Amino acid sequence: MLRAKEQAEILELHRLRLYYLERQLAVYGLHAEPSIIIERDIIAATIERLERQMQRQRHTGRQYRPVPARAKGLPHRQLPIAAWPSLEDAMKKILLVDNDLHYLESTGDYLESVGYQVLRAASLERARQLLDYTWVHVAIIDLRLGNDNDERDRSGLDLAKDSAYQVVPKIILTRYPSFDAVREALGPALRGIPPAVDFIDKRNTHPQALPDAIERALIAYERIQFALTISWNQPLSFPALIHLLLPDQDTVRLLDRCSELEDLLRKLFYESSQITVGRVLKHSAGRLALEVFAYSSAGAERQYVVVCGLKATIAEEQRRYKEVVPLAKGNHSTLQMLAAETLRFAASAYMLSGGDLEAIMPFRDFYQKKSIEMVVAGVNTLYADTLAAWHQQGREQLELPLGEALMGLFGLSGAQLTTAALRTRIEALGRNLLAANLVQEIDITPGALTLHFADAPALTYANPAEWLPERDLNPVLSVQRGIIHGGIDADTILVDEQGQPWLIDFVQAGRGVLLYDFIRLEAAIKFDVLDTLDLDLRHRLEARLLAASDLDAPLDDPADAPELRRALLTIASIRRNAANKAGVQLAAYEIGLCYSALALLASYQPELQYPRRRLVLYGHALLQLAMLCSKHTGSAASPADVPEAARTGFWLDHENEVAWVQGQRIELTAQEFQILAFLSQPPGTLHTRQQITDHILGIDYDIYEESWLNSAINRLRTKIEPDPRKPRYLITVRGRGYRLDLPS
Amino acid sequence: MPALSHALLINGSTDHHWHKLVTQIIAPHATLHIGSEATLEDWLAQADYALMIVDATVVRDVPALIRRLRQLQPSARVIVASAAPSWAHARAAFLAGAFDYVLKSLNRDDIESAIVAALAAAPPAR
Numbered sequence: 001m002l003r004a005k006e007q008a009e010i011l012e013l014h015r016l017r018l019y020y021l022e023r024q025l026a027v028y029g030l031h032a033e034p035s036i037i038i039e040r041d042i043i044a045a046t047i048e049r050l051e052r053q054m055q056r057q058r059h060t061g062r063q064y065r066p067v068p069a070r071a072k073g074l075p076h077r078q079l080p081i082a083a084w085p086s087l088e089d090a091m092k093k094i095l096l097v098d099n100d101l102h103y104l105e106s107t108g109d110y111l112e113s114v115g116y117q118v119l120r121a122a123s124l125e126r127a128r129q130l131l132d133y134t135w136v137h138v139a140i141i142d143l144r145l146g147n148d149n150d151e152r153d154r155s156g157l158d159l160a161k162d163s164a165y166q167v168v169p170k171i172i173l174t175r176y177p178s179f180d181a182v183r184e185a186l187g188p189a190l191r192g193i194p195p196a197v198d199f200i201d202k203r204n205t206h207p208q209a210l211p212d213a214i215e216r217a218l219i220a221y222e223r224i225q226f227a228l229t230i231s232w233n234q235p236l237s238f239p240a241l242i243h244l245l246l247p248d249q250d251t252v253r254l255l256d257r258c259s260e261l262e263d264l265l266r267k268l269f270y271e272s273s274q275i276t277v278g279r280v281l282k283h284s285a286g287r288l289a290l291e292v293f294a295y296s297s298a299g300a301e302r303q304y305v306v307v308c309g310l311k312a313t314i315a316e317e318q319r320r321y322k323e324v325v326p327l328a329k330g331n332h333s334t335l336q337m338l339a340a341e342t343l344r345f346a347a348s349a350y351m352l353s354g355g356d357l358e359a360i361m362p363f364r365d366f367y368q369k370k371s372i373e374m375v376v377a378g379v380n381t382l383y384a385d386t387l388a389a390w391h392q393q394g395r396e397q398l399e400l401p402l403g404e405a406l407m408g409l410f411g412l413s414g415a416q417l418t419t420a421a422l423r424t425r426i427e428a429l430g431r432n433l434l435a436a437n438l439v440q441e442i443d444i445t446p447g448a449l450t451l452h453f454a455d456a457p458a459l460t461y462a463n464p465a466e467w468l469p470e471r472d473l474n475p476v477l478s479v480q481r482g483i484i485h486g487g488i489d490a491d492t493i494l495v496d497e498q499g500q501p502w503l504i505d506f507v508q509a510g511r512g513v514l515l516y517d518f519i520r521l522e523a524a525i526k527f528d529v530l531d532t533l534d535l536d537l538r539h540r541l542e543a544r545l546l547a548a549s550d551l552d553a554p555l556d557d558p559a560d561a562p563e564l565r566r567a568l569l570t571i572a573s574i575r576r577n578a579a580n581k582a583g584v585q586l587a588a589y590e591i592g593l594c595y596s597a598l599a600l601l602a603s604y605q606p607e608l609q610y611p612r613r614r615l616v617l618y619g620h621a622l623l624q625l626a627m628l629c630s631k632h633t634g635s636a637a638s639p640a641d642v643p644e645a646a647r648t649g650f651w652l653d654h655e656n657e658v659a660w661v662q663g664q665r666i667e668l669t670a671q672e673f674q675i676l677a678f679l680s681q682p683p684g685t686l687h688t689r690q691q692i693t694d695h696i697l698g699i700d701y702d703i704y705e706e707s708w709l710n711s712a713i714n715r716l717r718t719k720i721e722p723d724p725r726k727p728r729y730l731i732t733v734r735g736r737g738y739r740l741d742l743p744s
Numbered sequence: 745m746p747a748l749s750h751a752l753l754i755n756g757s758t759d760h761h762w763h764k765l766v767t768q769i770i771a772p773h774a775t776l777h778i779g780s781e782a783t784l785e786d787w788l789a790q791a792d793y794a795l796m797i798v799d800a801t802v803v804r805d806v807p808a809l810i811r812r813l814r815q816l817q818p819s820a821r822v823i824v825a826s827a828a829p830s831w832a833h834a835r836a837a838f839l840a841g842a843f844d845y846v847l848k849s850l851n852r853d854d855i856e857s858a859i860v861a862a863l864a865a866a867p868p869a870r
Contacts, residue, residue: 177832178831182835183834183844186834198839
């Protein structure tokens with residue numbers, strides 16, 4: 001119950017809001033948005049109600065309690081105390097629609113006097129506006145809203161039949177009851193669902209009939225648990241949830257959306273006496289997954305993952321859940337237990353069978369907090385047990401154009417993959433990476449993308465903008481198709497302390513290529529949970545992955561940095577499962593990786609600036625794409641095709657005139673290649689400056705050539721040396737010349 | 745071919761014309777059983793009905809009967825047919841859980857549309 005001081009504060013806030021709205025209306029006049037007028041009216045009515053309540057309290061010397069009052073224009077009768085709405089009824093919002101202004105006012109006043117909040121509408125249009133902008137628990141609608149004397153006027157009934165407002169229980173009022181009208185109102189007119197839940201004769205009905213009908217409707221059709229206590233385990237609130245659900249929600253309707261979301265939970269947990277809302281497990285525009293602990297009046301606890309959001313997406317998820325999600329296989333299923341809806345929102349409550357929600361964490365936390373052995377075990381259980389039950393359904397081996405299948409799953413369109421679209425993004429991203437110091441240098445030409453990290457040789461890769469549109473990213477490959485989750489990421493997998501996974505979020509579940517469920521998790525590791533701003537480390541990760549000759553190959557090296565090793569081992573287990581459980585081949589997998597990088601790059605907006613943490617992810621996606629492109633460029637060898645020396649040290653590819661340093665293919669100019677080729681005959685031999693210039697330029701050594709050779713050697717060192725200031729391969733023999741030292 | 749549903753006509757009167765009309769309408773859709781309020785328990789024990797038609801002229805307390813039927817067979821759709829329908833009786837029947845309330849006329853279209861809608865809304869036959 002609110003104390004007098006709190007009531008006064010709320011009243012003051014409402015007055016301030018009213019003042020602000022009146023000012024807006026004064027400024028915009030006839031051009032003001034209808035929503036402002038509606039909110040002004042609602043707030044004015046609320047202020048009036050609060051003032052009346054406070055006045056009563058002053059008279060009685062006690063807190064607000066609804067008292068029987070004589071309703072204007074209605075027969076007076078002292079109401080029995082037992083029939084009074086409880087204090088919670090102050091939350092019940094009623095829409096009263098009648099073109100008879102006297103009846104509208106008197107009945108509205110009466111309903112307010114017995115504890116309801118009443119929104120009044122004197123016309124059909126106004127009623128529609130209020131239903132569109134606000135959220136009400138019950139609508140009471142006069143049958144004839146146009147002309148009381150017109151027998152054919154059934155505009156109120158037409159409003160009740162509107163499927164847009166189907167979820168709001170409606171009570172039809174009339175001075176002219178008839179058998180036909182009752183049948184139309186209460187019969188199965190709306191796809192088997194009655195347009196209204198009650199029908200009341202205005203003429204001779206006792207005043208208590210309306211509150212009785214409202215209460216019946218609330219119990220039978222709304223099933224809102226008004227006595228439910230809602231507490232929060234985290235610094236959350238309904239406005240915060242609405243902000244996550246509807247980031248663009250204007251403040252005018254915020255309170256209404258909050259109360260609608262609150263009612264959604266009160267409907268969902270109708271059988272409970274208390275709920276505690278915990279973490280937000282996942283959120284995206286229009287959808288939220290929440291941890292909720294529900295308690296019965298006896299104190300028994302039940303744990304749920306509640307997915308709530310806009311009605312259409314939740315309905316889609318519920319449909320897919322029913323159609324494709326495998327039912328209780330083993331002891332670790334996600335079971336839908338409850339469902340509810342309001343005008344705009346809907347929710348499903350899932351239980352994680354065999355799991356304790358308090359000991360369960362999203363995969364992103366599991367990845368960061370647990371040992372690498374546990375993470376790998378969790379990934380193995382996910383694919384070998386949990387997702388295997390999905391993938392086995394209707395599984396088939398097909399030859400299909402893989403690009404088409406993946407573009408649809410990644411939500412990509414052909415327009416996003418044109419040279420122009422990619423070039424704009426890549427060039428802007430390159431500039432931003434440089435400005436943010438994530439690379440030392442970057443040079444983007446139509447032929448190549450060259451970048452340079454601190455203390456590392458320059459790296460040259462194919463420019464995806466020029467390369468991709470020319471290549472066939474839609475090859476016909478043999479892949480397996482079946483039921484996939486389709487939304488695997490670091491938040492849709494929940495894992496307990498023992499590494500047992502559960503899946504949530506089924507809005508994308510359906511038939512698809514199995515490899516998608518694997519690619520999504522590898523992408524989540526790289527672009528979401530890998531917590532490093534070091535783009536060079538990310539580059540090394542990609543180089544190691546690209547060097548693997550197949551999906552089964554071991555990837556880790558105990559000497560790797562811990563975060564690199566963790567990522568490599570996790571990705572290795574994802575890939576191993578892809579090969580062994582879904583029969584995925586490396587070529588198909590790498591096509592999938594191309595699309596996952598493209599999907600991330602497609603979200604990059606060149607006109608925007610991004611924080612370094614976000615920018616590094618875009619940089620990683622660009623690197624992954626460029627490196628995959630280079631691997632598949634023309635006749636160039638891939639790391640898998642070159643000698644061991646290329647992967648672990650230095651190797652000159654005489655056929656393609658490129659160098660390989662520690663697994664990296666280094667593009668060289670013709671002259672640079674000639675210098676290295678000359679110095680490598682044989683490796684470790686001193687070559688004087690004159691020998692080099694004579695061989696390359698074919699002229700005698702002079703001052704000009706000295707300057708040329710210095711520049712050429714410097715350029716080469718920036719390309720091939722891990723640290724150009726401390727050369728390992730291209731060694732200067734002071735006063736004499738140069739030597740190419742290659743590790744044995 | 746899917747199994748036919750069962751329908752129960754709670755009649756008990758000798759209104760042969762209406763009885764015959766209902767039988768003709770239901771025949772393609774469901775197997776019709778005809779009983780009275782007095783023998784209701786026996787009929788309800790025999791089958792799960794997709795549809796029950798209550799002739800209001802032979803039942804003393806229609807809303808009470810509807811509530812009883814809905815309690816015993818919640819998935820059944822109940823149609824009330826009355827020779828003298830009033831808005832108040834119709835309202836009471838709907839609030840008690842009737843699926844529809846129709847005029848007990850000999851116009852085939854009136855009763856047929858209500859029966860077809862009720863059978864379409866009922867769960868499939870087992």
